[in-house]
Amino acid sequence: MSLKTGESSSNIEDLTIGNLTAHVIQMSTKGEDSRVKYLTAKLIQHLHDFVRDVELQTDEWEVAWQFLTRIGQTCTPERQEFVLLSDVLGVSALVDAINSKQTSGATESSVLGPFFSDTAKVFENGESITSNSIAGEPMLIRGAVLDTAGKPIPRALVDIWETDGNGFYDMQDVEYNEPDCRGKFFTDTSGKFYLKGVKPVDYPIPNDGPVGEILQLFNRDWYRPAHVHYMIMHPEYEKLVTAVYSRESKYIIEDPVFGTKKSLVVDFVWTQDEALAKTYGISPIERIMGSEKSRGFWLLERDFVLVSKKSKGGRKINDTVV
Template sequence: MRKNVMNPDAQARHELTRTVLDRLEATPDPRLREVMSSLVRHLHAFAVDVGLREEEWLAGIVFLTETGRTCTPTRQEFILLSDTLGLSSLVDDLGHPATDGATESTILGPFYVPGAPFRESGASIAAAGLDGEPLLVTGEVATTAGRPIAGAVVDVWQTAPNGLYDVQDDGQPEFHLRGRFRTDDAGRYDFRTVRPVSYPIPADGPVGRLLAATGRHPWRAAHIHLIVSAPGHHTLTTTIFDAEDPYIDSDAVFGVKRSRRHVFRRSPDGGLHLEEHIRLRPETPDSTT
């Protein structure tokens, strides 16, 4: 019976991969050793699988170099690349599985700015006279057991009706459409804003060119970001998506989860209203808080 014999070229590639992996065995940190070994195995297998050409490998190096050069204090092109490849959402799923009735998390995105001002309950995060459809957001922060959490911090941010965040637009004041709110003794919070709009992610850099080359659009479904935190509970990063947005099923960064789609209801005063209940997981499973 004839044995399967690896051809000389394949044998050499296998030996190269094995040599690299053997060198990594000296890595003192076991987790770093595990991650780097897996990375090498998959990278080498990818190159073999597609028959990676030298000019293609070099084009990839140039692309990554341009991605780094595009990063600024207010724009993280590598996060954008991770987002558009679905990697950010995958890592989020791995790190924050939906369990025990807790509100599902979503990706942070590249435009979060820490230190937004605390605002009074019911205050608007939008500048006076801003165009856009008025929206009232109310809700409750509670444990997965349904117990209200007083003093929880609800940190919110979104784009303006022109599709830009304040850090992208010199015409917007600092911390425009951003704010932090504390829940009352009943765990309630409320704030006023304008209906979010869909907007394109920055497409004038290498990530935008990659999207165009692969026949994809750069649009994100309309949304409002939230980070909700409270002592004794896991901090939640999540998003409210407009279920009626035209890009809800083709969000450019794969960030829409079905449980995070919301329908904005028409209120008696003609504006829109959303009631959003947040459930936080306790830091310890047996917590009764």
């Protein structure tokens, strides 16, 4: 046998900037599921279009995968940095908009955010979702869950979560071990729910991780307007994930996660109504309102309208590979 050196030809066709995308798509769409094939083809097409469009440089590609790795490694059971990235890039809001084509009269949805947790306990109406040591001013949260005809929906599950008065969710506390400022309630026979919480405040989205770095790079604000999250479920109705936002916040227009909507802006109302305090077992506090001392508590009153599953027509999702 004799020596042979390399550099000889072969019958493979070289992949180029022009033909690579079609080849990768062809090789990646040999599975069974037509929706998966459709998503895969579109993902590869858009991803390659981006890379080609910007002529992505090797060092930029390296920064990208190192960044995504750090995003993944920042995630813990208590912190979802990829959802946060999706939030600040407006992807979560876009997915929300696409999936919640509005039914007339129904409450609009909002982004889930990275602080939802299924650890919330079930409470009885009227109970407090905050522990004794929590910071914040007392707030009565109440409302009704209704159908689009205005009929109350009893036994709807209302899952509520909010920051404490310092702007932190329970899971952000290093000493966190018990759910706090979150709870599940069932509406009563008249469709109503009511509970004691605290007045949430504007707070920075977590900026000590990789997402914080890009917000800094983008020169973007990271304060969200004060809000209360609601996830409302009932077997006969479409799930509603939403939140209501405080009108007094200066971040209402430039929400860093693009979750605010006109119809979801509410007033957290200061009230001195002693009878109401008594009815719900609230302990009023003293604070300065304007320039005067005032004794009272906050009230957040808001109803939610769900869409019946029956009324929602099935929507055809595209799955044709083009």
